[in-house]
Amino acid sequence: MISTVRGPVLSIGLDHAVIEVGGVGMAVHATPATLAGLRRGTETRLWTSLIVREDSLTLYGFADAESRDLFTLLQTASGVGPRLALATLAVLSPDQLCHALADGNLTVLTQVPGIGRKSAERLILELRDKVGAVTVAGPAATVDRGRVRTEVSEALVGLGFSAKQAEQSVEAVLAAGNGDLDTSAVLRKALATLGPK
Numbered sequence: 001m002i003s004t005v006r007g008p009v010l011s012i013g014l015d016h017a018v019i020e021v022g023g024v025g026m027a028v029h030a031t032p033a034t035l036a037g038l039r040r041g042t043e044t045r046l047w048t049s050l051i052v053r054e055d056s057l058t059l060y061g062f063a064d065a066e067s068r069d070l071f072t073l074l075q076t077a078s079g080v081g082p083r084l085a086l087a088t089l090a091v092l093s094p095d096q097l098c099h100a101l102a103d104g105n106l107t108v109l110t111q112v113p114g115i116g117r118k119s120a121e122r123l124i125l126e127l128r129d130k131v132g133a134v135t136v137a138g139p140a141a142t143v144d145r146g147r148v149r150t151e152v153s154e155a156l157v158g159l160g161f162s163a164k165q166a167e168q169s170v171e172a173v174l175a176a177g178n179g180d181l182d183t184s185a186v187l188r189k190a191l192a193t194l195g196p197k
Helices: 032-036 065-074 082-091 094-103 117-127 145-158 163-176 183-194
Strands: 004-012 016-021 024-029 043-053 056-062
Touching: 004 024, 024 056, 032 145, 032 183, 043 065, 056 065, 056 082, 065 082, 065 094, 065 117, 082 094, 094 117, 145 163, 145 183, 163 183
Parallel strands: none
Antiparallel strands: 004 016, 004 043, 016 024, 043 056
16 A cells, blocks of 8 residues: 655646656646645655556545545445545545535535435435544644735646636635635635636
8 A cells, every 4th residue: 555655746737746756757646736736846745545456556646644534435435436536525625525424414515526416415324424533634724825826826727727817716716705715725716716628
């Protein structure tokens, strides 16, 4: 089991990054928020989960251990594979996901593409009692809005949006407020305002 990888980021794609570990470039699949926190040429550490199939070995990476643990937990529910688990964490923060499962909030869970009402009910039924075992970090400290603005804009440009589109969507999200938003939250909201590329 590969639990973490650390090394320089060689490249960043739409759904994965390549990280050099011991002279080997490892493709690590991740959410847009995790990829937005990476910088080409700089060293990073990601918490990882290796999914072994008959015809493939796929590595999934996360910015923190809590997200990785939730990714693993989601796959213990019937009908949930790694792709749906990753999509869930791309839409919902670990805190939102834990609260939705604990509170039985179908509305929040059905925001995830691929999860309908019945799937959400099954997730709640199967995971409600297990989600307490996953420790979720508390709210992040107040973040530097300038840094968030830059990081999210760069991530959106990397996903194929123009610099102008990226800046306008980020400004709109930051202007709306809703408290202290971290990079991943701003990225999710900005993507929602831009729609599919």
